[in-house]
Amino acid sequence: MTSSLSSSRTRRALLAGCLMFVALSVSGCSSRADIQPQFFWDSLFHPSPALVNGIGLTLIISVIAQILGVILGVFAAMAKMAKFAPFRIASNLYIWFFRGTPLLVQLMFFVYGLPTVGLFRWPTIAFGPILIPAEILAGTIILGVNEGAYMAEIVRAGILSVDPGQTEASKSLGMKYGQTMRRIVLPQAARVIVPPLGNEFNNMLKTTSLLTVVSVFELYNTTSVAAGHNFRYFELFGAAAVWYLLMTTIWGFIQGWIERRLAKGTVLTSAGPTGPGWRGRFFGGQAESLGGH
């Protein structure tokens, strides 16, 4: 993917941006701006137990919700392409509703709307010694169900990208539909699914912050409560931003590794025979062309 911007113009823009950032930081160090860096460094290097729990919860909820989303997405995609009409209709309704409404509305409706009219109450369940409070259970499930609607379209695109000759060949070999999907089509579809899936997980890591409205103490909510006590919004939310960047950047590297592993045995990948370089993995696809990789 070649960038339409001239390389030197983009380089100058980046340089200007860096200089501005440095200038702002320096001016912020003057006594007029009331910044207390200690809160920032403490949040990063000596996080409170509550903050550690918040970060852990963000990661766990993201992973579980994404897995749930992928499973639901695969089934919804296959149902959407099924010959049996009720499957198609059900899948279309599911995708339409959960892609057509904001996640916040879904959370308020399912977590507070349903129980208030007595239709459904979210239980607190116990996995052995671990207790999962109702709001975390509800929030994770709704995140996963919401994600499934988006994954359905991504998985469908992946399945459609596999040469129909593959399905014909498996049928002629006597494979059943389930076997064809599991052993032939989905593994090949995976290469097309992984980049947007990676994008979705990147989004999921940040979207968990919306669970603050149902009082889940993930990273954002924990930061918000702490800042409400000492009013150090600049330092604490700055640190929260760094934590989110850390999580999404590490995921970026993992995603690149997965893409390269799946690309083994093929000549062409999105950014070169060995996959995206460090610039591509760090800053995304456009940056690939900046370094003349």
Add this chain to the structure above:
Amino acid sequence: MRVIPSRFRFAGVFAAAALVAATVLIAGCSGSSYSLVKSGTLTVCSDTSYPPQESLDSSNKAVGSDIDLGAEIAKRMNLTLAVKSTVFDSIIPALQGSSCDIIISAQTITKDRLAAVDMIPYFAAGQSFVVLKGNPNKVNSIDDLCGKAVAAEKGTIEADHIAGTGSGYDNTNSLDANCKTKGKAAITLQVFDADTSALAAMQAGTVVAHFTDEPVAGYEVVQGGSKFELVPAMTLERGAEGISVLKTNNSLRDAVKKALLDMIGDGTYTKILTTWGVQSGAVTAADVNATPAP
């Protein structure tokens, strides 16, 4: 771009600088003795999810006992009132960021807040529990809260009281500590950006009680028809609430204080509170003049 001769450029820059300096000087030495966010207007930050003290009516206009007090203060200062609905948890930063001149939002006077702003006592309220009608979870004493979940608004003294956070509570006098010393399970605190969301959580059954200010609790019970009830024996700790002003804005603080004292003196203050049914929270002139103690 045409090249401007250097002598004209210098003159232009000098004129612009002089104009800026003049504007700053004039604004700084203006006739009115205090600086306002918007001249001629008293801009008040308030968390309008807190009826009867402050809320929004069906046309999204701010109404409530605090709003009426604000309007009266503004009138006596010859200003018009403008209310800015602000999330309670970030209301002091809003004041510090010059979104408004003062905060009237049922803020209990605490050491945390006094460290950041000046507060003028103007009201007093206890902390009360709202439960579902019939008290199905049998919340009759603070011990009954042990092992259960309670909802409060983020950044309020009620949230601090349960968890032992903030400057007024710690792990000796919080409700959670009370459970621990009696060997019972901890209280789970759920917090929400708006007080009305905390009430919704109680309606949905994720918590057993909604912990909020006494006048608000009373109002919720009345407005909820037969859905809610107050736990009267459990109203705790009446504390003073204050109007927040920036520490650097002494003249504004004094003007607001004077208006408030005049209102108490001629009975307007009591009349406003009685209109909203919150006269039990009235304070005296002596309270207003006292140095705020958290």
